Amino acid sequence: MGSLQSSPSHQDYVDLAEKTGFSFEQISILHKRFKQLSHNEDKLRREHFGQITDLHANPIREQIVEAFFDKRNFYQEIEEPVSEISFENFLVVMSNFRPPSDNMSQEKLVKVRKEKLRFLFNMHDTDKDGTITLEEYRHVVEELLSYYEALETETARGIADAAMLEVASITRGHMEPDEFYEGITFEHFLKLLEGFDIESRMNIRFMNMDTTTLCKLECRNKVCSE
């Protein structure tokens, strides 16, 4: 199903593979998924993400979906606002979750780590100004805690505040009484998560064989490709 002209040729796959590091099989599986989500269109829009039923229970689904439409993650110049993404963009965002390959040199590992942290940072920094402000961080914590019912915003705030204080203490040390802590910049963020081995944690196992059980999508007025 699906028109031939919308499937990229082997040559395109090569380009993509080089750019993102995925293997051909992985790319073709992801492409299949892309087409399933977008109902065989070329571009993916936000509402397509809304069809994924499993995602509804996720407390940070909005940020996740936004990450796909965040131009900072595309490494190319696109005008804002981004309302639809191509398969290439989809793949580039996904490539952030690729595990580092076995024989990477130390510096490459550091680079990979930085990229992953950059992705996380962009997810937190919703107003795209380069710093994570208190309000944004509070929002993150509230979203995380919204997973559980019956929560007071006070406690969420308390936690976010404590976290900010910790960041400030790590990065700025003691501050003058009239100094003001603007927000977490990317360098501070790096320092904050120094002990966090993100390069081994932020990974998804991408299948090489087509054993994916393509999850159910909500069917709305369209023929579902299951």
Next chain:
Amino acid sequence: MAGLGSVCSRRLAGFVSLLLLVFMAVIGSASPDAATGANETLRNSSEHRKAFPVLAFNYEHVSKPFVISLWILLALLMKLGFHLIPRVSHIVPESCLLIFVGLLVGGIIKAMDQTPPVLDTKLFFLYLLPPIILDAGYFLPIRPFTENMGTILVFAVVGTLWNAFFIGGMMFAVCQIEAAQVGHVDLLSCLLFGSIISAVDPVAVLAVFEEIHINELLHILVFGESLLNDAVTVVLYHLFEEFAHEGTVTVGDALLGVVSFFVVSVGGVMVGFIYGVLGAFTSRFTSHSRVIEPLFVFLYSYMAYLSAEVFHLSGIMSLIACGVIMRPYVEANISHKSYTTIKYFLKMWSSVSETLIFIFLGVSTVEGPHNWNWIFVIFTLILCLLSRVLGVVGLTFIINKFRIIKLTKKDQFIVAYGGLRGAIAFSLGFLLTDTEKKDMFLTAIITVIFFTVFVQGMTIRPLVELLAVKKKKESKASINEEIHTQFLDHLLTGIEDICGHYGHHHWKDKLNRFNRKYVKKWLIAGDRSSEPQLISFYNKMEMKEAMMLVESGSAAKLPSLASAASLQNAQQRAPPKQRAIPSISKTREQEIRKILRANLQKTRQRLRSYSRHDLFSDPFEDSMSEIRFRKQRVQMERRMSHYLTVPANRQETPSARKVWFEPEHKVYTYDESESPRDGAALETLPDTVSLLSESPQRPGQSSRLRKRGDTEPSANAPDSQEEPQKLSRCFSDPGPKEEEEEGEG
């Protein structure tokens, strides 16, 4: 000079006391002939009229507990003694020293022609082993364990099977050599021997790995393997033992063996699971009898172990499962004190057990009937090493195809090198009934144990340094890391959903949701059941800090002052950027502080009248939680309004106290005598960063002080007297003088 003298005299004192105790132990285990003799003469001489015995000597009466206590005392004094000799304890792991002492004691006892106590199998399996395993299971780091479960299982099951068959088979071949004169050993006996010696021992691994602080992944791999291979060992041992008498094994028996393996392992886990759930459920109702809470944990776990042993299921797996299942729910239900008690008792018992095991191992070595056969022993040793290396390398090759984070050559080496054998092998060997081969086997087993513990145990530390293996990160409980851990979990689950395949994270998420919806409601008391993990984490941190504040006596005076001061500040200075700043009215602020103060005074009074029965309701905790919440709200809001109101004059004192929340299984005490320095006090940065100086219990920990960037926000409990003045001085505006006085009143 004086220093040297004191060191020498300390050593001397240590040695003398050790020797004294050794002699006492010897006498203790000597037969109580003298005692009975004395009694008899007394009776004989007073047949006419029994004079009232003013002083009598009746040793028999207490001989058993006396001897046991003496041995335990000896073991613990040895442990103490080692730390008087600093250099040795750095090079030689404690287990080696203990075995050595055991050898000495055994030798002395033997020289006096007495029979030393032997490491009886029943004693070992029923009394000495469970505390160690429970300690390990209860504090098992769940996340790395479940993430590497596949690898651990492969190593434990397939690796042990490979070891057993390889060693057994090759030893049979060796036995065929004429020169060895061991031709009478048949294949089945060899396989039995192989199965005994192939299992990696958790006690030995714990003892050695604990001291080298290797990174978490390797630690959990070797340790997890040593725990989970128990099922394989049990099945193989029983299988071969049954058929060693028969002489042959049919295919049917082999199949039954496989089935038995599944029964033993899954059955063991189920038994542990049931007891764990029972324990969690019971703890839900203990709010009125806090004192006995720890007992429930211990008893349910021990029952799980014993019940599994009744059915010949794997007791170790049962114990681990029980501890793992029980822990999250129990910890949500019990009081903080009970939690501390559990932690301390487990550490204490496991420490004593471990010490006793190693000492007895030494004693039994001297004692036991030995049958030294050069070829047998040497080949056993070589084959053990060889099979371990081959097994690890081969399995890793396969496993790496399925792992995201591959195991490097260095990792493989450490895993192979860390395969230590220990007392379990010895005890299993002791259980053998065929005396002729038993002695030879035992000798070989002991040799292998000694080799692995001494040689491998001693050299693993320098090797780790040499190979620059990653060490364990000193992780502080950082709330940012906790937030990001949870964030990552949800993120990865979401990405998996987008990708469309049900992976590892998806199922974990489903399990968590199930847990939250149904299980927690049943097993956790009250409204704690809906408490999110992040909050309980945060609360734990706050609780710790609040407790330390109160215990040091100067407590909530400070936060209220800080908040009052900062409130003043905030209102007088417009923040440079436009941000939404919440503000509470001054009257509310005062109300809060009054309540805080009242609570604190109540707490302090109650603390003074302490008795066991007063612990029914935990007033300390109730006020703590109130204080905590109020403080949290007030303090945070105030400080957050301009992020940090740390006064500028806080210099770093060179010996600023630092603490971090060490990973949970480390038990620490803090020195109440240490009072924080003056200048350092003000920073009431409570939360995650640094509070108190800690001296961990486990030996070998040295440095605790650590620099974090350029800050040393230091200790909590401030010197209350200096506080108020400092505070007011720091702020440009005069600050709330009236509130200060109220606070001190």
